[in-house]
Amino acid sequence: MFRFGGGGVEEGAREVQVRILVGWVMGWKEWEMKKVKKGGEGYPESLLNIDDPPKQLYFRGSWSEKIFENCLAVVGARKMTRYGEAVVEKLIPGLVRAGLTIVSGFMYGVDTKAHEVCIENGGLTIAVLGSGVNVLCPRGSGGLYEKVLKSGGLVMSEYEPETEAVIWRFPQRNRIVVGLSRAVLVIEGGEKSGTLITARLGAEQGKSVMAVPGPITSSMSAGVNELIRKGAVPVTKVEDVLEELGIEMRTGGEGYKDLDDLERKVVEELEKEEMGVDELARRLGKDVVIIGSVLSVLSLKGVVNEGGGKWGVVG
Numbered sequence: 001m002f003r004f005g006g007g008g009v010e011e012g013a014r015e016v017q018v019r020i021l022v023g024w025v026m027g028w029k030e031w032e033m034k035k036v037k038k039g040g041e042g043y044p045e046s047l048l049n050i051d052d053p054p055k056q057l058y059f060r061g062s063w064s065e066k067i068f069e070n071c072l073a074v075v076g077a078r079k080m081t082r083y084g085e086a087v088v089e090k091l092i093p094g095l096v097r098a099g100l101t102i103v104s105g106f107m108y109g110v111d112t113k114a115h116e117v118c119i120e121n122g123g124l125t126i127a128v129l130g131s132g133v134n135v136l137c138p139r140g141s142g143g144l145y146e147k148v149l150k151s152g153g154l155v156m157s158e159y160e161p162e163t164e165a166v167i168w169r170f171p172q173r174n175r176i177v178v179g180l181s182r183a184v185l186v187i188e189g190g191e192k193s194g195t196l197i198t199a200r201l202g203a204e205q206g207k208s209v210m211a212v213p214g215p216i217t218s219s220m221s222a223g224v225n226e227l228i229r230k231g232a233v234p235v236t237k238v239e240d241v242l243e244e245l246g247i248e249m250r251t252g253g254e255g256y257k258d259l260d261d262l263e264r265k266v267v268e269e270l271e272k273e274e275m276g277v278d279e280l281a282r283r284l285g286k287d288v289v290i291i292g293s294v295l296s297v298l299s300l301k302g303v304v305n306e307g308g309g310k311w312g313v314v315g
Contacts, residue, residue, distance in 0.1 A: 076110025
């Protein structure tokens with residue numbers, strides 16, 4: 001921090017910094033908190049069909065019938081690997097484009113990444129907390145909390161607003177994550193991962209359970225691979241999810257129609273593997289500026305998207 005020479009000025013600078021920090025942290029609390037009671041107007045009908053429906057739901061955000069129409073629970077490991085991150089970046093954009101609301105638990109790893117990628121792609125997301133809606137868990141997640149609200153999503157909890165998070169509340173809240181959703185998609189999870197509890201709840205509620213297979217060398221994929229062995233639907237692309245749910249794939253605007261020769265070549269390369277613009281330009285023997293322009297056009301058409309510095313085909 002710069003020192004201005006006078007104690008009064010330095011103290012004033014500290015005060016400004018504190019005010020800025022407090023304003024950022026408290027931003028999400030400026031949104032009005034509301035409550036809906038079991039059986040009351042707007043209470044999600046899907047939750048009435050689960051064991052022990054929540055007696056009330058406290059929430060912030062845009063509560064509407066639309067957000068609950070087509071929900072998919074996306075859950076996974078808190079200690080997400082780069083593979084798990086890449087899977088989220090590959091699948092979520094296409095699921096959002098198909099009109100699905102992404103429901104998850106707002107925790108580290110796959111939960112957080114699913115919320116973030118959904119928002120980045122203009123989708124709606126619902127965060128179900130294992131604490132009260134006035135308690136940040138994880139700490140430091142106020143920025144994401146506010147992004148969910150600003151994007152038209154919801155943050156909700158069955159617990160009283162000031163309730164602190166404790167371990168047993170997370171498995172309990174998972175019945176709500178599943179109850180709101182048509183199906184459960186599991187992305188990474190070890191043999192004893194809490195994510196497997198969510199998958200079991202999905203099966204108990206009669207929901208389709210889907211899982212993304214992972215490397216057999218990774219302990220973070222042992223749980224999901226076992227789910228598939230026991231009958232979970234394997235998912236390697238967006239179409240697998242949509243087919244299971246009976247949803248038609250949307251290509252966004254013109255999609256793959258009417259692509260010119262260079263656009264088609266770019267798509268063909270990205271269908272092989274995701275890559276950065278520099279690598280793509282080298283493979284096609286074109287100037288990086290030209291390829292960057294083509295990618296921008298294809299992105300607007302909804303054909304490709306970018307995540308983690310690499311481009312890939314949507315779906």
